[in-house]
Amino acid sequence: MTDDKDVLRDVWFGRIPTCFTLYQDEITEREAEPYYLLLPRISYLTLVTDKVKKHFQKVMRQEEVSEIWFEYEGTPLKWHYPIGLLFDLHASNTALPWSITVHFKNFPEKDLLHCHSKDVIEAHFMACIKEADALKHKSQVINEMQKKDHKQLWMGLQNDKFEQFWAINRKLMEYPPEDNGFRYIPFRIYQATTERPFIQKLFRPIASGGQLHTLGDLLKDVCPSAIIPEDAEQKTQVMIHGIEPMLETPIQWLSEHMSYPDNFLHISIIPRPTD
Amino acid sequence: VSRSMAREEDFFLEEKRFKQCCEDFVKHSQQIGDGWEWRTSKDLGDGYLSKIHFQVRNRNIPPDLKEKNSDNTEQTLFAHVEEPLDDSQAAGVCSTEEVVRYEYHVLYSSSYQVPVLYFRACFLDGRPLTLDEIWGSVHASYQARLQEGPWDTITQQEHPILGQPFFVLHPCRTHEFISAVLGGSREHHRHTNYIILWLSTVGPVVGLNLPLSYAKLAHEQSANADSG
Secondary structure, eight states: OHHHHHHHHHHHTOEEEEEEEEOTTSOBSSOOOOEEEEEETTSOHHHHOHHHHHHHHTTBOGGGOOOOEEEETTEEOOTTSOHHHHHHHHHTTSOSSEEEEEEOSSOOTTTOOOOOSHHHHHHHHHHHHHHHHHHHHTTHHHHHSOHHHHHHHHHHHHTTOHHHHHHHHHHHTOOOTTSSSOSSOOEEEEOTTOSSOOBOOOOOSBOTTSOBOBHHHHHHHHOGGGOOOTTSOOOEEEEBTTBOOOTTSBHHHHHHHSOOTTSOEEEEEEEOOOO | OOOOBOOGGGGSOOHHHHHHHHHHHHHHHHHHTOOOEEEEOTTTOOEEEEEEEEEEEEEOOOHHHHOOOOOTTSOOOOSOOOOSGGGGGOTTOOOEEEEEEEEEEEEEETTTTEEEEEEEEEETTSOBOOHHHHHHHSOGGGHHHHHHOGGGTEEEEEOTTTOSEEEEEOGGGHHHHHHHHHOSBHHHHHTSOHHHHHHHHHGGGGTOOOOTHHHHHHHHHHHHHHHO
16 A cells, blocks of 8 residues: 555656757847756646746847747647656657757647636646546546635645645545446547547446456557557557556556546557667 | 436437437538538547638727737627627627638537537638637627636637647536426437537537527427337
8 A cells, every 4th residue: 555655656756857948039138048947747837837938038028928838849849738748758768858949939829729827727627637537436526526625636736735636636536335446547548640639538447347457458449559469569658657557557556546637647659769 | 108207317428329410410401501511530430510600790899998908818808799790780880890710610528428519710811819809709698607617618628639729618517508408308308419409509609500490300300200
């Protein structure tokens, strides 16, 4: 049991060393130095980059500054995806620090959601939690909570307070004693190569005979191209929080211990490095 | 034949039934030239309803509201948003006419087991409408509810199949008014086109209206089923 709680802490406190560089075409009054920051894997870009924004705005004129957005090797980064997911999906097999380019102009309307205030992030975060509970508990647990409990989930994330967050989140990880798990598992599977942003389907953690479904079962059912039978060479990696969990891991356990704070398992399918 | 009362489950829409309702819906749309089509995704075979609609908006902005600061988060209020074309030629009114291109998509949410309305809107020069402008254009009857909880009603989200930003009318409250509309026997539900009932209820919130002939479709299905 102690081991399992350690996993929760390891997930929460995961960090990615990042170097932010201002886009070269931005107009500055003097040279902009890069800015280094350890990004929390479980948070969102626009929630943790106030210092980055301030740093670059210091060398720019007010009229040159519009909504901030981030890009990695030409790809606009979706702030509404958790940071850890963005890194695993786009940069996990490259050298650290993660090099992100900062923009203040030409917001890519066709690619990115706007994020004019923290309210937008909170609304998005809470919408994900509600959807996850719709899948796990037919929304019963989230609807029984008071507004202050909802607020505590958000404040825990915003202020990086593990205990504060989990005091409430543990209720979202419970299930009736007569069941052996959630109704359906909240998950999304991402592949950078597809137009479809992610795959999400209904998937039960327990089989009709009572056995626990595994990560391998999930992939076979929902994304069969992701894993090839054991004897062939695996061309892809299945990554959650920067690691490759064993395919035999029960999906119920993964959902309880390796979900992001939004209560979803965000799973990346990426090319295996060929060195 | 006893007619049992509807259970909560009856207000949920299974994906198979969603697809069937959409198929019937598109057939009728084609008959009356209403412009809806079904788009299938190449990879997984799921899909969505789609329609493009141009709307002329008559912005009657009272002089004191015109002076708005440039803060992005301020709500820009449109005093009136007229429905298309007929009303927009009101004589003697100082107004700006604008054409807005709306693109509506109906997708299925497996998480909530209901249809969800996605849409995006832009002016003819390509400039997309902002969330504030969208909130401002919500029909007057719904403004009170919107202002109570704008973040629970319409927000910008990523389209789950196309991966692009769209506005979404939140599905959480669908059951509330669908049960009010459908309240009645289970027998009746089975023959109802859920999409028509649902879309005729939520569509007007965001400027989407269904011609009355769709109601005929729901009725015909019901009649055929009873006589079969």
